[in-house]
Amino acid sequence: MITTTSKTNNYRQTLWNAAIQVGLPTAMWRLPKQTDKHFLTSFLKNPQQTKIDFEELGAGFAFSPFINPEGKDTYFLKADLHYIFNDTLHDDEGFEEIVSPSSVDPSFIELLNAQRTASKYSFGVGKNFVENSTTKEQFVTEVEAAIKQIEAEKFQKVVLSRAKKTALPSDFEIVTAFDKLCKAYPTAFVSVVSIPSLGIVWMGASPETLVSQDAHGKFRTMALAGTQSAFDAEGNPIKPSEALWRQKEIEEHALVSRYIVNCLKRIRVREFEEEGPKTVIAGNLMHLRMDFTIDTVEINFPQLATVMLELLHPTSAVCGMPKEPARQFILENEQYDREFYSGFLGPVNIQQESHIFVNLRTMKIQDGTATLYAGCGITVDSNPEKEWSETEMKLQTLGRTLFS
Incomplete structure (x- = not known):
């Protein structure tokens, strides 16, 4: 382990450039309400696809598509190189923690040294593909x-x-965009994942924890559903304590909460804490959230995160209830492939903790084009026009921040 101090944003850019040019799978992330920014690179150019078993896997980063029925199609980026940056210590300098692997890809190090003064990596200007949007x-x-x-x-x-779909601006740059999202959404999981062998980069600011387990064995998940604007008709922010929810959103959230409780019942876990539902703000939106916490040490169930990940994905917050008929309707009716949208992603066994999030408020970058995604829960009380408006608000979460 090596510790140094440098201009972190420039060095993160250098790391990103080198990884992209060598073709190494890479992830950057920042956990909710934290300041540390992580950079992870795997030296395996075609990352392993596996089922996530937190007890068996080493340190790395998980990246799963929406359709992953047995969980075996999750990409796992092994933490061959892991940096931790904190740029709050000084105006433009921060702390880097470098976790060195047993063997370093020589082409990466050679390019890394050559790029210390290199210019920013450009994605190029994309064509305007708005006509191919939903x-x-x-x-x-x-x-x-x-x-x-x-x-x-x-x-x-x-x-x-x-x-x-929309064209990327000519000056779009990943590390700058990542930092803008971190600043704009301090309570979200901000991430960017690059898998060069697939020719894709995904970036997002997710508000929803799927499963997490800390170094003390505390397991957490949440029910996040129901959406409304965080601003009134005059553009003034609404206090969470003053938010009014329609029956449709209340019932939608209740379905997600019941889904989680039913999963716990299936594995005979009854010792859990509930907090909520409460109104939370995520960027320009407000949601209803219920938090679930379980002490896996106290109930002697260290495998809980692994078991619950398999049971929960895809949750009713991104799929529906019951799961299978809802998923089949999505596959038969949506006019595009979700790919990694509404899948899951996050660090695995990093600093003895794992944090997996639903891949929401996200976009795919490919061939100079950004594809943004948004969804909404449809119930018997849904109004098609209002559901369209809800997706418009969600698309603005990334769009306004990244392209303004």
Whole structure:
């Protein structure tokens, strides 16, 4: 382990440039309400696809698609090189913690040294692909079809989503964008993941924990559902304590909470703490959230995070209830492949902790083009026009921050 001090934003850019050019899978992240920024690189250019077992895997970063029925399609980026930055110690300097691997990719180190004064990596200017985005007419038709299926009692809820493609600005740069998201969304999990073998980069600011377990064995998950603007009609911020929720959002949140409780019942875990529901702010939006906490040491269940990850994904907050008919409706009706949107991602066994989040408020970067994603929960009380408006608000979470 080596500790140094340097201009962290420049050095993170240098690390990113080198990893991209060598073709190494890479992740950067910052956990909610923290200041440390992490940079992780795997020297395996085609990362392992595996089921996430927190007790068996070493340190690394998990990245799973939405469709992952047996959990075996999760990409695992082994922590061959792991840096921790904290740029709050001085105006432009911070602390770097470098975890060195047993063997270092020589081409990466050679390029890293050569790039200390290199310019920023450019994605190029993309074409305007707005015409290939999900249209309002398409989305409204999908919502109407979902409501009919709910009325026919095929399922209680389904989460429908849409994609919106746009060209990247000519000056778009990953590390700068990452830092902007960290500043704009201090309570979110901010991340960027690059898998060069797939030709993709994903960036996001997720408000939703799927599973986490700390060094003391405390397990956490949450039910996050129900959405409204965090601002009133005049553009003034609404206090969380003054938020008013419609029956539709209350019932939507209750479905997600019941889903988590039912998962715990399936594995006979009854000793858990609940906090909420409460109104929380996530960028320009407010949500209802219920937090669940379990002491795995006290109940002698160290495998809880592994078991719950398999049971929970995809949660009713991104899929629906019951899970299988809702998932089938999504696959048959959405006009695009979600890929990693509404999958999960996060650090595994980093500093003896694992934190996995739902991949929400996210976008894919490919061939100079950004594809942004947003979804909403459809129940029998849904209004197609209002659901479209909800997705518009969610798309603004990244769009306004990154492209303004």
